[in-house]
Amino acid sequence: MRLRAHVLLSLGTILATLGGARLPVVEWSLVAVGAAVLVAGGVLHRLDARKQREAGASSSGTSAAAEVEMLRAVSAEVERLCEEAPALSLEDLADRLAALETRTMGPLGESIPHRIAAMGGERFAEVFGDYAAGERLVHRAWSAAADGHRPEALRALEAGARRIRAALAALDATAWPQQR
């Protein structure tokens, strides 16, 4: 269905813009046909997206579930790092934070925009707004560690952990029973 949607969207764009390009006057009949094809492609695209969401909600091995697990893993790792950080050298702290940024937070960050449609804009903003703030604070902790400023590194890491915890709590409150 997705392929058909993409073909229709491409074809509709070509037809409508071709009709619009005509000089000196626009070929409105071609624009109308193109617009109709675009609408059909858009409807198919949205149906496909809905189908995928429903399939995702009914299967425990879905990407949505995987992302919930990723968020749990990030939160757990940040909490662990918070506990261990005071005893780490600044170099080790920066290394651990860099690994957290690329290996654990990176893939989750990549997948975040795909959850917009699944969660609805407002709920999505509530959950991932907190997560993104936490992520920024982890970046700040890395910067401070790299700059040799231990107090700020620890402060930022703890603040980041709090925001990520809040995101996890908000996500847990989201009605996705199959994924827990």
Next chain:
Amino acid sequence: MSRHEAHARAEARAPVSDPSLAPYREVTVASLVLGILVGIVLTASMTYAGLLIGFVVPASAIAAILGWGLLRGVMRRGTIVENNVNQTVASAVNNTAAGVIFTFPALFLMEGVSYNPWAIAVAAVSGAFLGTLFIIPLRKQMIELERLRFPSGIAVAEILRTPGASSKKSLYLLGASVVAFVVGFLTNSGAIPEAVDLGTPLGLPAYVPNVWAISLLSIGAGFLSGRAGLVVLAGGVLANWVLAPLVVSLGWVPPAPEGVENPDAVLAGTIFKEMIRPLGIGLLVGGAVAGVALAAPMIRAAFASLKSAGPGKGNDELPIGWMYGATLGSLVLLFAAAYLGAPEVGLFRATLTAVFGTLWMWLAGVIVSQCTGMTDWSPVSGLSLLAVTVVLVISGGSVGLAVMIGAAVCVAIGQGADMMTDLKTGHLVGSRPVLQQAVQLAVGWIGPIVSVLTVYLIWETMGFGPGTSIPATQAVALQQTIQAIQGGDVPVDKYAVGALVGALLTFGAGGGLGVLVGLSMYLPIDYVLPYGLGCLLAMAVQRRPEGKAFTANVGIPIAAGFLVGDSLAGVIFSLIRLFGG
């Protein structure tokens, strides 16, 4: 020096002898002064360069590199986030040059046009404030939720993080910067061609261009955009390789006048100016309006979180009241500039112009930020052109007023896109958004004044425009467009079709698709092709086992180096032209 040694040194030269007693340096006098100085020098240079060679380059990367040299190297106490403030300030001052050189100099070239230079300066300064304030509620949506790439923002973050990063990553960044600098310098100086034409040897006509710019910057930006940027390639192909030959074969474009040397090139010019450009701008606008409608729940959530925000409370952003104040201030300032700068238009038209100008600054700011976020390119000139067109119509043909609003819009949307790019950098290094927003507001007014004064100085001392040594190509293009509009040549139907297609694409498939397709139709294919190559490279790398780690550790530093090196080459070349002739 090993990493261990580097860290030991970092600990040893932390802000004061006992770091735990000192605050982490972020907004400091040093970062502000350095940023302002770099910004002013680059604004004057880029204003001249823009009149001379038709383009400007951003200051962020240069300021970040200078910041390391001065804040860290000389003063021995700069931090990563402090240097980020320095580059935020420098680019806030410098980026307004593009807005001024595209609009303001056109007035000098048009005889018999009355205008008030002070009103234009006020409008441009207010544009600088409003562009920053209007974009505040969109930071969460674009950077944190939609995760737009902002390739230049990533590149500058890579520079800022260099001292703490692994030595291999730093070497990749440095090596790629050197290579891109050499290539950029050679192309700028004409030692090697700027582009390779693969179409002519294949027998393709000029209106089906297959030209590849030798631009490592474009490849780097494409790599940093990844799969999302492929739509740009698709849009470029649609405009240049599908629509152009179809309209010619259908006979929908008037033939070139007889006797011209290269009729295909004339056709290519007609197709771009009269078909592709208005359709592309229409797509941008329609796609952006649809995108704002689709993103309404997220924007509402961002507004809700902003309501409790405020500096000094540990919050992320400036409070929402600032934006409401900016909206009101915009209406008042633009009305005053319109009514006092062009009293002949009357009260009603001045009010209408102020309302349109305010709305357009916001919408165009959204469009340009989205485009910059997704591709690193921004259609500032196209959107300003549309502003000039509409104001010419609603003001009853007042050129001075139209250019004034065009300048304000141009500066505002440039500021908005720059703010968003800097905030992306800030996100990656952990800066506080509220501080970045505050410093951008504090210094944004400097750039328009420096740029306007520089234009005056050049006009008084050397002159510019056709027949002089400074061609001012952007201003001449605007002058010609205004003259065409005055002759009744506004392709409203094409804008409308473009807007319809843009809106349907975005409503159907989301993801800012309409904006991206519109932007790519509007961009020169020379740069779209290497950009697409960069996107394909990123996709190929990520498909390999360990591809994501390779991208993070090798690909991104190299791509960022390409952006930095090429930009630096542009600046150095401009300065050589400026001082060396």
